[in-house]
Amino acid sequence: MIRHSSGARLAATALAATAALSLSLSGCSAGGSGESGGSPDSGRTEAGGRDRIPGTDATSPSPSRTYPLSSAPATIPAVRTHEPARGPGWRPGPGAGVVVAEGAERLDDEARLLAGELRIAFRGAVPARAGDVELALAPAAPGGAKADPESYTLVTSGGRVRISGPAEAGVFYGTRTLKQAVRSGGAMPEGTVRDAPDRPQRGLMVDIARKSFSAGWIEDRVREMADLKLNQLGLHFSDDQGFRIASDTHPRIVSREHLTKAQVRRILKLAASLHITVIPEIDSPGHLGAVLAQYPELKLKDTAGRVVPGAIDIGNPASGRLVDGLLKEYAELFDGAYWNLGGDEYQALTRRDPEASFPSLAALAREEYGPEGRIQDLASAWVNDRAAVLRPDGRTLQAWNDGYFRGGRVGVDQDIQVQYWTGKEIGARPPLEYLDEGRPVINLNDEYLYYVLGEPNEFTYPTGQRIYEQWTPLVLRGTRPVPEKYSDQILGARFAIWCDLAQAQTPERIAEGIALPLAATAQKVWDPRTPERGWPEFRALAGQLD
16 A cells, blocks of 8 residues: 655655765666666657657767666556656755646645655745756647646656646646655656556445445545545445445434545545545445335335345335435535446346236336336336436446346436446346447456455455456456457446455455555556566565555
């Protein structure tokens, strides 16, 4: 895990690096990991490259008898391009400070955070001087192209660092690179970093419904995510075992151990400051057991009168009103751009003959959609109706892939993004079927990205090494990637913690267990290419950054 309470370590590392440099007239490339041997080709450069900063020529550095060409900074995720140069690099020292460029006062929060982490001064919107780090906004992309708001350029030259980007998020990620470079090597190497994520959605999902987590534990994960340049935190807070956020409209559904709305607001404020969007999920029409315990009249029953676990009666109009009321309440609390509708594992559809088991739903489906109408049509319409409640707020909506059914009279709305986790569930389809329909997909492959407490149902805890060496965003199901032509439809990935056997691990053990897998996921979703570092080197670097 990469934590922010590291100022003393950073300062000690920097002082050690300064002492080591003073003992050598020949010098080393500042902050170099040693892996590239200081060769001119060290640090990865994308094919074609991006335009260099005016006035620099990284391919033909000035001759120097003191400094060899620099190496790329050692960070997680690794920077996508580094143009080496000759020079001492930058390290935090006496008199150093963090400043913001004229017109970039919006970066004050990022600057204050970085200054505190590096234990140097924050001086605000003043001209940069020797030894400073300057943060700047540079909204125009080369050639007039639309700039990626999460991209940044970091230039280390003349004893200074300048981090610029088209938006706050990109500049923030540049500060994460600088922080990690100082942590891992004592200094930011000379040269130019140009960096941007390969995928726009990168994150972690936590099942806080089946296991209660403290607000402090969640905040620690947010900080860990931020240093890994992850930008989404999913909170699955309603399930059969618990409903974990306080409710004003339906207080009796809330579990004894839960987060208050004040605690959630604090989490949201922290996440926003670190450029992380929180994605809430009230899963329906299945996984509603905790809610239905207080509304037994809305439980789905089969033809024999047996209650179907966790399933709400989607044929009862009161069911929709109940869930819509909850969605509206929590839409006021969570103001982020995304919302997870759930839609998975509706147990009525796992029966061999759903229409025979639930004749009243079957009759309603035929009434609504004609003689060919089926219960799956009602389930699809349920998801669409819930989406209609949230869509006016401008939300980007998502649902689990096994809630999208083949055939039928009704399909899930095209703008609802597919969270692909499995092909094993009844009704779940191979990834290509969703992609061929033109649907946008987020990767939550249960083979690699599912940390399921207690390892039930043949799940095993994922390892960082397996993710790092085998997985990419194209590997949506099992171990085989989909064709590259679908790459643009795969918007990113999230690593998921599921608490099926809630007592199998403590929160502290979970945090330890996910640290390397989460770091590996962050690496591969930022840059899915084969990493230059081998797994032993990556694992050692993660230990340095802990």
